[in-house]
Amino acid sequence: MRPNKRDELVRKALTVFYRNGFHATGMDMLVAETGVSKTSMYKHFRTKEELILAVLRLRDENFRHWLYRRIEELSDTPDGQLLAMFDALSEWFEKPEFRGCMFIKASAEFQDVRHPIHAQSAAHKQILQDHFAKLAAEAGANQPLDLARQLLLLKEGAIVSAVMARGGGLAGDPAADAKEAARSLLSLHLPRP
Amino acid sequence: MRPNKRDELVRKALTVFYRNGFHATGMDMLVAETGVSKTSMYKHFRTKEELILAVLRLRDENFRHWLYRRIEELSDTPDGQLLAMFDALSEWFEKPEFRGCMFIKASAEFQDVRHPIHAQSAAHKQILQDHFAKLAAEAGANQPLDLARQLLLLKEGAIVSAVMARGGGLAGDPAADAKEAARSLLSLHLPRP
DNA sequence: GCTTAAGTGTACCGATCTGTTAACCTACTG
């Protein structure tokens, strides 16, 4: 059981789950898409749930590191980075493979709050919120935690709306709208420059 | 096939789907929970998808009418009603049966934008956005559509965050945070009173 | 050269999935 083999399985399973959903994706389909045998799959992951949790761990890493890096590329001030988040999101929304937030979908399919999948999804959001709060504090916001929470609301709302808007079912440009709103909120929370 | 029998089935199916998810809820479970026979169920709804679409239609009616009425009870000015929406949401979030937005969950489980379930979910959001825009225009907002979209983002973000916060997995009071943000946005969009 | 770990293919398990079939019951209506 080479560890990188396992990682490769998680990586491929991620794309399948992301495209297809969790319940709608059977282990047979995963086995077919990854090219691995079913026996091996179950040697690496004792249950489907364990595989999903591994997928979510990878997704958390990938997404957060991508977002953190991208906003640092786009701006070198903390308040600029908070704003730039919505430009990064915009880039994400326009990728053809964009299918919304994997953690929102996971918590939607595993609704019991005591379920590890639900808990892990919430943990991802908490980590993001903490990061926003750190940036807000560095930017000198009056109430950095409040600002962070409001920005998180805008981010989640933008993702959900972007999903709905994807097929033209909802009018508007969620990333642009969210950025505009964020600009307003930042101007009210930050001391006059 | 008395029509009210069908409505009763839709009503009961709604609670089961809302509690359990769509893919995770089998027709056998629905039959057991509604007390109806499987044959009758398939006489009323030719497929599971048709049942889900009927459930979503009912949910759209119920939710929108509840929300519209509640915010009218809480305020009699259009801008006051836009703010009161977040008080109404707060009441919803605190109900023990709260499990998030059914349309977000539906679009998460049926991701293909051409799928009728996905389209119907997006339509629900569009109708809400239109309603907000109407209120924003009545309130005299500079750009009522922009304000409506921003408020929709806050609403969706609050719902998603409330789901995550339900088991204590995410800190904060999403409804209160969203209301605070909405107050800021309104003050910037409305002409000085 | 032998052992062991890692992986393979395939067949299978019982349960559940959506959906169907057939025979029967019951109550209203012409």
Next chain:
DNA sequence: CAGTAGGTTAACAGATCGGTACACTTAAGC
């Protein structure tokens, strides 16, 4: 009273679900 609409129970398709059993191959390490 006969016909019919709406409902019942119960069994059954055919597929797929998560997960396992068994016999085999391949490659590395001692």
